[in-house]
Structure formats: structure tokens, C-alpha cells
Amino acid sequence: MQVSRLTGLAATALAALVGGPAVAQTDVKFALDWKFEGPSAPYFVAIDKGYYKAEGLSVTIDSGPGSVAGIARVAAGTYPIGFFDINSLVKFRDQNPDKAVKAVLMVYDKPPFAIGTTAKSGIAKPKDLEGKVLGAPAADGAFAQWKAFVKENGIDDAKVRIENVGFPVREPMLADGKVDAITGFSFSIYFNLLQKGLKPDDIKVILMADHGLVLYGNAIMVNPDYAKANPKVVAGFVRATIKGVLDTIKDPDTAIKSVMKRNETGDEKIELDRLKMSLRDNFVTPWVKANGFGGVDMGRLAKSIDQIALTYDFKNRPKPDDIFTSEYLPPAGERKL
Numbered sequence: 001m002q003v004s005r006l007t008g009l010a011a012t013a014l015a016a017l018v019g020g021p022a023v024a025q026t027d028v029k030f031a032l033d034w035k036f037e038g039p040s041a042p043y044f045v046a047i048d049k050g051y052y053k054a055e056g057l058s059v060t061i062d063s064g065p066g067s068v069a070g071i072a073r074v075a076a077g078t079y080p081i082g083f084f085d086i087n088s089l090v091k092f093r094d095q096n097p098d099k100a101v102k103a104v105l106m107v108y109d110k111p112p113f114a115i116g117t118t119a120k121s122g123i124a125k126p127k128d129l130e131g132k133v134l135g136a137p138a139a140d141g142a143f144a145q146w147k148a149f150v151k152e153n154g155i156d157d158a159k160v161r162i163e164n165v166g167f168p169v170r171e172p173m174l175a176d177g178k179v180d181a182i183t184g185f186s187f188s189i190y191f192n193l194l195q196k197g198l199k200p201d202d203i204k205v206i207l208m209a210d211h212g213l214v215l216y217g218n219a220i221m222v223n224p225d226y227a228k229a230n231p232k233v234v235a236g237f238v239r240a241t242i243k244g245v246l247d248t249i250k251d252p253d254t255a256i257k258s259v260m261k262r263n264e265t266g267d268e269k270i271e272l273d274r275l276k277m278s279l280r281d282n283f284v285t286p287w288v289k290a291n292g293f294g295g296v297d298m299g300r301l302a303k304s305i306d307q308i309a310l311t312y313d314f315k316n317r318p319k320p321d322d323i324f325t326s327e328y329l330p331p332a333g334e335r336k337l
Helices: 002-017 038-048 071-076 086-095 143-152 167-175 185-196 223-230 231-250 252-260 270-283 286-291 298-309
Strands: 026-031 055-064 079-085 100-104 112-120 133-136 159-162 180-184 205-206 218-222
Touching: 002 252, 026 231, 038 055, 038 143, 038 231, 038 252, 038 270, 071 079, 071 086, 071 143, 071 218, 079 086, 086 143, 086 298, 100 223, 100 231, 112 167, 112 185, 133 167, 143 286, 143 298, 167 180, 167 185, 180 185, 185 205, 205 298, 218 223, 218 231, 223 231, 231 252, 231 270, 252 270
Parallel strands: 026 055, 026 079, 133 159, 133 180
Antiparallel strands: 079 218, 100 218, 112 180, 112 205
16 A cells, blocks of 8 residues: 555656646547548647647547448447538437537538549539439438539439449449449549549539538537536547647648558558648638638528528427537637638
8 A cells, every 4th residue: 555655656756747747538539430531630630749638638539431320429429529510410410309419610611522523424513413323322421412402503303313332432433434423522532533543634523512502511529418527528629629620731741640650551642632632622711711710600500401401301400509519619719720
């Protein structure tokens, strides 16, 4: 007992010598929407630079099944915090009004939802999809917005043949001409097709946000029971993540190293280009430049729910305040680019 007490005193003294008292770390499991690729850099930067640790958090990050399916993992508490599509959260809350999952940090202010195609398909605008075959994984976040995209662009969806394809074969099927177009995230489609041997001029990416959709994209969301019991953990996670995002925006060339340490089979040049594309198109928008990273315009969020309602029959329609809360965000000054 005396030895144990002396060991504890020695550890305390040592901690004081190296910069302060030892802080117990809270374990946090965080679920990504997808693989360890370029756009996931901010979270690994926050680990490697000690931002989570400084908040008393020991964060482990797991890959995910897509930006839709993973919401159920957060609702079940399997992962208390996750990174998924906020529009799918709107539908999830409608279908599960007793599971009050909320978004706490907006990451993709402009969503990467896209239609990918090739030059030879002849598809230059949304209406050109009529008479074509569209390959779409059922769990794809971009395909989840298909009905709203159809409505906004006057597409006769009866003239579009939808083929349910798996994520691994989506781009290969397009490259081989087995489908005319695919749904997906812009930075996934483009670089996956490059890896299949297509030239940049052969790849066409139509961003849904440039064709009528006012929707937001992926956000950090939390389990309600966990957030209630651990508000400081959630706030600390958000604060540290924002620091990781700001560092990544400033220096993506260094940030990508944090991803590649955990993705040894990846191509660093492609992942860096993928990261830079996502920063340019999804993270850093005019609104984010003006207002700081991580928040939302609640008026726009309300309009996005209205847009979802054009093609989705709400039974327990959530309000914007049910979907997003800014209570865990640090002051705007700490979120400025």
C-alpha cells in the first residue's frame, strides 16, 4: 500500500515537471462515414497534434458504411459521435422521433452529392439523364437526394433506369460502360475514375448543389443520451476537431501525412488532391469564410427540410432546432478561417 502511494506521488511529481498534472483521458469512439481518405484528414490531424488529448479525450476513429447507414450506429450508442449526412438525419428523426440524434458541427457546408459520368455518355446537364442507366448504391448519401434532384431539374425519372450497385463496383461499371452515370460524392467519383485509367477530360461531375439543391452535407452528430451525460466531452471534441480542420485548411500538404499513416495502401498524391478538392468545394465556402467554420444558417436548414418534403412524406416532421444545435460550438472568433 505504501509503495503504491509513493508510486502515485512520484507520478504526480513527474507530471508536474513535464508540464502539469496528469489528466485522465476519456475514451471516445468516433465513426466516419467512409474510408480513411483525404477528406478525413482533420480528425487525424487533431489526434496527431494532441488537440483531442488537450481536451482530455482519447479518440479512436473507425471507418464507416456510407453517410446514411451509420446514423443508426449513433442512435444506438454503438458510436456516441459520428460523421454522416444531415439530410438523412432529417429523415431518420422523422422515422424515429424517440431517437433525438442531433448534429453539432457542420463540416460540408456545400455537399459533395454528385452525378458522375463520362464524356462519351453525352450527359452534360441533369435532363440528359433521361433514357440513361444510373448506377446508385442504395446506401449512398448522394442517391438519397435523387428524388429532390429530379424534382428541381424537371427530370422524368420514369425515363431513368436505376441500377442498384455496390460501392466497390460503382466506378468500374461506369468506366466499363455498364452504366451511363453514377451517384456519389464528387471527390470519390472523380479520383476513383482517375485510378481506373480515365483521363480528366473524360470525367464529368455534376454537383447537385449547383443544380437547385439547397441542402447541407455531412455533419458531426451525437447520441442524445451521451451528449446529455457528457456535454464537456462533446464540446471538447467539437473544439479539437475545429482546430484540426483549420490546420488542414492552412496546410493540406502536411495534413495528408496524418491520413497516410493510417492508410498504407493509399496513393498519397491522389488523397492529397482529393483533400484539396473537398476543401475547395465543400469545407471552405463563401458563407464559411464570412461566418466561421462549423455553424449553419438555420433559415437555410429550414429551406432544406422544405426541399426534402417535396419528395418525402413526413409523418413527424422535425424542425431545424431538432436537427442542429450550436450549443457545443466555440465562439465564432475561434472558428474563423
